[in-house]
Amino acid sequence: MLIFRYDDTFEGLLTAVFDAFSLKKWPDQVMSMKDVVPLFTREEYTVFTDDKKAKRVSIAMKKRLPTIALNQLTYVWYSELAERGQLIFRYLVKVFQTKHDISTNFADPDVLLVKQIAKKVSRERHYMMMFVRFNTIQNQGEKVYFATVDPRYNVLPFVVDFFKDRFADQKWAIFDTKRQFGYYFDLEQLEIITLDSQQDLLIDDAINEQYLSEDEKQFQKLWFRYCQALTIKERLNPKLQRQFMPKRFWKHLPETWHNKLNH
Template sequence: MIIFTYDKTFDGLLSCVFFAYEQKIFPDSILAEDGQKPLFVDASYHVVTEKEKAGRVWKSLEKKLSRFARNMMLSVWLSELPETEMLLFRYIRKNTDHPKGIEMNFGDDDVLRIKDIALKVGTDARKLIQFVRFQETADGIYFAPVTPSYNVLSLIVPHFKARYADQPWIIYDTRRNTGLYYDRRSVTEISFSPQTLSELRLGILDKEKVSEEEALFQQLWKEYFRSITIKERLNPKVQRAHMPRRYWKYLTELQ
């Protein structure tokens, strides 16, 4: 078995592709630097990320693959599934080695798997947009904790930059302890301390951390939600179909 280790970045994965073709060595497994290695390994290579080489691989893919296919690849990367590295490596290799490429040949198992994963990631991003609930903090920043199944924050940024362009906001992934802060001009990646993160995972900010108006609006929204509920027509199964339970934790009306 031949394994590559790398720094768990997308540029790092593209560097692995460059290294494989340069050295004529093709891996059976691609692992993070600190990943658990198999017991029996014939050869192990650590691939250093080189942006210039990664860029050359990506430019080559731009010539061979459509924008749709490249976006599918990026969605698969954001899935963070254990199979991601080798799945993308095989997909790149097949499109590189095949004269006409196989980007949409759904008779190929790897192409079909990439399409399925990309679809799930895209659905997760769309659902997240629907169920984000902002809370106005005492210092005027609109804050929303989320726990998406996949690492999709980068996919929802364009929507929120356009929809809430005139106000500062933070959308924070409490599962991955990373978030995006928009200051009315640009978006910056941020992270919180473990202590702050544990508080955020509770689902709602403490009263002293939200504005007076926010506390009132939250109460009004909960009362409105209760008032329009017709107990005799409650259908939890249908509710969960339209509003999956994994999004409930941070929905103000379900606190």
């Protein structure tokens, strides 16, 4: 069994594709450095990330694949699934070994799987645009709109431009509590942020209430009561509600905080 090991970066994966064709070696598995090598491994090849090699593969991909297929591969990478590296590697080997476009050959299991994973990641991206809720907090004397998210896939990089355009006149931040990073917009630029472990802004991945402005607390209660007033009990359909608004997002939505705001 031949194993290629890379540094778990996209550039490293593209370098692995380049090296495979250069060496004419086709690995049985492509694994990141942090993965445990299986028993009875016959040969192990370490891929050293090379930006020049990665760029050549990237350019070739853009020549051989339509934009939709390139986007699908990007989504697969950001899915963070354990098999993403192996899947993308096999897909790209087929791309460069075949003269015609393989991206619509859904009889191929790898092509079909790429499409299926990309669809799930794309759906999660849309969920983020629908279900992000900002809270007004006081940060060093100034008002900032702050939201926490914990998406199933790493989709925050795909939605920040949407919020930048939509809320161009406000200072805001979105923080991914699962991956411990976020983005802050200061009316001019977007920057990646992290939170110091000593900070108490978040408690159990939720915003510490002591940082919420009084207006924010009042608006949350008003919004909850407004949604309750609009509800027609006879037409409640919890199953349909969960279908359109998955329950895993409810902790971010004030209109669902029955125990917290119903007083």
